[in-house]
Amino acid sequence: MTTVPERAPCWLAQMNETIHARSSVESTANEPDPIDRDGLRDRFWERVPLEGLSQKEWEALCDGCGRCCLNKLEDADSGEIAYTRIACRLLDDEACRCSQYDIRKQLVPDCVVLTPSNISEVAHWMPRTCAYRLIWEGKSLFDWHPLISGTPETVHESGISVRGWTVPEWEVGPEDWEEHVINDS
Numbered sequence: 001m002t003t004v005p006e007r008a009p010c011w012l013a014q015m016n017e018t019i020h021a022r023s024s025v026e027s028t029a030n031e032p033d034p035i036d037r038d039g040l041r042d043r044f045w046e047r048v049p050l051e052g053l054s055q056k057e058w059e060a061l062c063d064g065c066g067r068c069c070l071n072k073l074e075d076a077d078s079g080e081i082a083y084t085r086i087a088c089r090l091l092d093d094e095a096c097r098c099s100q101y102d103i104r105k106q107l108v109p110d111c112v113v114l115t116p117s118n119i120s121e122v123a124h125w126m127p128r129t130c131a132y133r134l135i136w137e138g139k140s141l142f143d144w145h146p147l148i149s150g151t152p153e154t155v156h157e158s159g160i161s162v163r164g165w166t167v168p169e170w171e172v173g174p175e176d177w178e179e180h181v182i183n184d185s
């Protein structure tokens with residue numbers, strides 16, 4: 001397979017180019033949800049189009065899985081995207097969060113910020129389980145999504161998050177990424 005390394009899009013989606021600094025979070029079982037999901041419209045994701053979401057609702061749609069911070073390979077002929085377990089150097093794979101979110105574009109210039117405006121261009125290479133991709137495709141959220149389950153722990157318990165199984169990109173050269181392809185399903 002002829003492959004071209006691709007950078008993951010920013011996993012913490014951002015609306016209207018407004019900066020939302022989020023600190024890295026130490027993860028322990030049953031810790032509070034690091035994403036504020038209080039005071040949202042009832043099941044807004046089923047009733048309001050993405051471009052009509054408030055900024056808080058947009059942020060709350062993120063499941064906190066960290067999968068979009070995994071590096072990918074693109075087949076140069078078919079355009080097919082394959083995910084690897086190789087993670088962006090800024091990913092904290094215990095917290096499943098960007099360790100330098102507020103300055104990530106300075107440190108990783110090709111990190112893509114997801115917005116309602118660009119989702120049509122990037123959805124095809126977002127993880128299949130990504131809440132933004134699911135909603136954009138007219139699908140339902142999974143039961144493990146914190147908005148459904150009421151707890152951020154379910155994304156880890158279900159095995160969807162990247163917690164504890166990534167390899168930092170400084171340990172593996174792009175020429176060897178193909179050996180680390182995972183099944184994104």
Ligand code: SF4
Binds near residue numbers: 061063131
């Ligand atoms: S839902 Fe998961 S894949 Fe989608 S933006 Fe959030 S962390 Fe990334």
Ligand code: SF4
Binds near residue numbers: 069097111
């Ligand atoms: S810079 Fe941060 S948000 Fe962007 S891909 Fe890397 S870890 Fe993810």
